[in-house]
Amino acid sequence: MPAGGRPTVRSRRLGTALRQYRHAAKLDQPQAAEIIASSQARVSRLESGHVTARVIEVRLLLDAYGVSDREVRSKLEELAKHSKKRGWWLEHAAHLRPDYLDHIALEDDATHIRDWQPVLVPGLLQTSAYAEAVTTEGPNRVSSERITQLVKIRESRQARIEEGGATYTAIVWEAVIAHPLVDVEVHREQLSAILEAGTRKNVTIQVLPFKAGLLAATTSAFSTFSFDSEPTVEAVTLENLRGASVLEDPEDLAAYANTYDLLRSSALAPEASARLIRSALRTIKEDTS
Structure with missing residues (x-):
């Protein structure tokens, strides 16, 4: 059973894929159960992610479903192998919401991560001072001890990007850059950090300008994740x-993939975005000098 007695992101992803391929093969759960010499109840729990499929079960099912693509088979077998693998974040499981653990697990597995943020600097780009400020001033009452823990967890999340483990694209609304929500010095440090992050080969940062109008209000903050060499949105x-x-x-994924493409096409190019951020930095320095 997945750790903690609840479906993990990995076991859910595997189960969803197995269900989709079963439907495509026009087989029902009792037929799938016969293939792996098990019960319909097990197939149901495999597809919901409540139990983890063994590699041999994945191979037998994919054979029966006519899935021959080596890359697909390899990916699903890897999910079966690692669905119960303990990630670094599980050390903090007792103190974090399950949905936050799911988000971190997706980041850790992803090959492509994309963020849209109309209000705050994305977590994967936040400095420690900025993260502490927004957590302290947020609507939820958080103890100083817990704030320190949350900031450290955010720093650990950033390691995947800093080490080049995933391709990362962030789009932020111009208001995030131009209108500080935190102390000016913290904001200035944060803008410098964004510029530095943008120089990494695996990082792309774009600013959606004010002139884009209502587009910035079409959706709240969201992140998309891909797990293959191609950036197809999978979560x-x-x-x-x-x-x-x-x-x-699938319909939700398509809608958010299309929305992100619209935001990206309306945002400034990375070079122009960097110029806008440098201009904001100069303005801050002039106002505080």
Whole structure:
């Protein structure tokens, strides 16, 4: 059973894929159960992610479903092998919401991560001072001890990007750059950090300008995740007051992929975005000198 007695992101992803391939092969759960010499109840729990499929079960099912693509088979076998693998974030499981753990797990597995943020600097780009400020001033009452823990967890999340483990693209609304929501010095340090991050080969940062109009209000902050060499969106997380929601339905994924493409095409190019951020930095320095 997945760690903690609840479906993990990995076991859910595997189960969703197996269900989709079964439907495509026009087989029902009792037929799938016969293939792996098990019960319909097990197939149901495999597809919901409540139990982890063994590699041999994945191979037998994919054979029966006519899935011959080596890359697909390899990816699903890897999910079966690692669905119960303990990630670094599980050390903090007792103190974090399950939906936040899911978000971190998606980041850790992803090959492509994309963020849209109309209000705050994305978490994967936040400095420690900025992260502490927004956590302290946020709507949820958090103890100083917990703030320190959350900031450290955010720093650990950033390691995947800093080490080049995933391709990362962030789009932020111009208001995030131009209108500080934190102390000016913290904001200035944060803008410098964004510029530095943008020089990494695996990082792209774009600013959606004010002239884009209502586009910035079409959706709240969200992140998309891809797990292959191609940046096909395979999971989306939405931020809300109490945490994050994970979307995996194909129609939802298509809608958010299209929305992100629209935001990206309306945003300034990376070079122009960097110029805008440098200009904001100069303005801050002039106002505080």
